[in-house]
Amino acid sequence: MSYDLTRCPLCLKAANGVALGPLDQIFMFECVRCGQFQITEEAVSCLQEAQIARDLFKVSAYTRERVVSKSPLITIVSSTQAIANITGAAIDVQSIIGQFPKTISDRLNRILRIILAYSPFPGARFQFNLDNDYPVFLAENPEACWFIGKALETEGLISTSNTMGHINGSLTVGGWDRLSKEEQGRLPAGSKQVFIAMSFDPSLDNAFKEGMEKAIDAAGYKALRVDLKEHNDKICDRIVAEIRKSKFLVADFTLHKAGVYFEAGFALGLRIPVIWTCREDELGKTHFDTRQYNHVVWKNEKDLFEKLKRRIEATIVVE
Numbered sequence: 001m002s003y004d005l006t007r008c009p010l011c012l013k014a015a016n017g018v019a020l021g022p023l024d025q026i027f028m029f030e031c032v033r034c035g036q037f038q039i040t041e042e043a044v045s046c047l048q049e050a051q052i053a054r055d056l057f058k059v060s061a062y063t064r065e066r067v068v069s070k071s072p073l074i075t076i077v078s079s080t081q082a083i084a085n086i087t088g089a090a091i092d093v094q095s096i097i098g099q100f101p102k103t104i105s106d107r108l109n110r111i112l113r114i115i116l117a118y119s120p121f122p123g124a125r126f127q128f129n130l131d132n133d134y135p136v137f138l139a140e141n142p143e144a145c146w147f148i149g150k151a152l153e154t155e156g157l158i159s160t161s162n163t164m165g166h167i168n169g170s171l172t173v174g175g176w177d178r179l180s181k182e183e184q185g186r187l188p189a190g191s192k193q194v195f196i197a198m199s200f201d202p203s204l205d206n207a208f209k210e211g212m213e214k215a216i217d218a219a220g221y222k223a224l225r226v227d228l229k230e231h232n233d234k235i236c237d238r239i240v241a242e243i244r245k246s247k248f249l250v251a252d253f254t255l256h257k258a259g260v261y262f263e264a265g266f267a268l269g270l271r272i273p274v275i276w277t278c279r280e281d282e283l284g285k286t287h288f289d290t291r292q293y294n295h296v297v298w299k300n301e302k303d304l305f306e307k308l309k310r311r312i313e314a315t316i317v318v319e
Helices: 041-047 056-068 080-085 093-099 104-116 130-137 142-154 173-186 202-218 235-244 258-269 280-285 301-315
Strands: 016-020 026-031 035-040 075-077 090-092 126-129 158-160 166-171 193-197 222-224 248-252 274-279 296-298
Touching: 026 041, 035 041, 035 056, 041 075, 041 093, 056 093, 056 130, 075 080, 075 093, 080 090, 080 301, 090 093, 090 301, 093 301, 104 130, 104 142, 104 166, 104 173, 126 130, 130 142, 130 166, 142 158, 142 166, 166 173, 193 202, 193 235, 193 258, 202 222, 202 248, 202 301, 235 258, 248 258, 258 274, 274 280, 274 301, 280 296, 296 301
Parallel strands: 035 075, 075 090, 193 222, 193 248, 248 274, 274 296
Antiparallel strands: 016 026, 026 035, 126 166, 158 166
């Protein structure tokens, strides 16, 4: 082990780090800027690559957001293959970077949701230190944080009385309204339902019961497979209604049923997170348009349970 444990590998600020395990191959850090997280020695080396180094702020924002939302402690690894070696929630560096908002509008909405955690009631005041808290604003540095704060104020979403080195303020009526409208377009507040899109072939029943359902339950949610729910509606109407009510969707492409592709696409259109899964021997048959997504590739029910539980804990933000 050669890494300096007194410095955060994400933001390079002074931090408290300890080496874990018999070979000291995993480090735990407590950073005032990035929060608490674990990271493997290989992932630390990965972060130093030039192409990834410019996106380090996205990793800082990810770990800080998990702390704000009180999500389980995360371990950052170098690749999706390395996740299998970790006990507990784990995610690879590229997946973190890939989750970062692609548009300014999505970025502002996500920042508002984070600020909401610091605003327990309308009119509640928040105070952010530009140097320590710029990850809250998904910002590259304190200067970018200041700019984003002013942009939120110009949009009428927050009201500030800034002092040197700080952003002090509160969510405005416009900010609360925007959050409310976005929430209505996403899912019911506090939803624990998880929609399962998969083939209903009997050969996959154990994959559902012993893999997906158990993993979702262990992560604190409730799985819904529409063919197992009693109703008197047209099946297509029921599918659409239940997806709208779900916090996220698990789409398993084993046997490649067309309905799974539709249901995953519909969820994406509603900005509902999708976790993509596929049995190992079927992965090569996935459609080109979905093959680009990071699939949970499983071999058997036990493997599916462990990998899906870790993916949920690593990628679904607790609200």
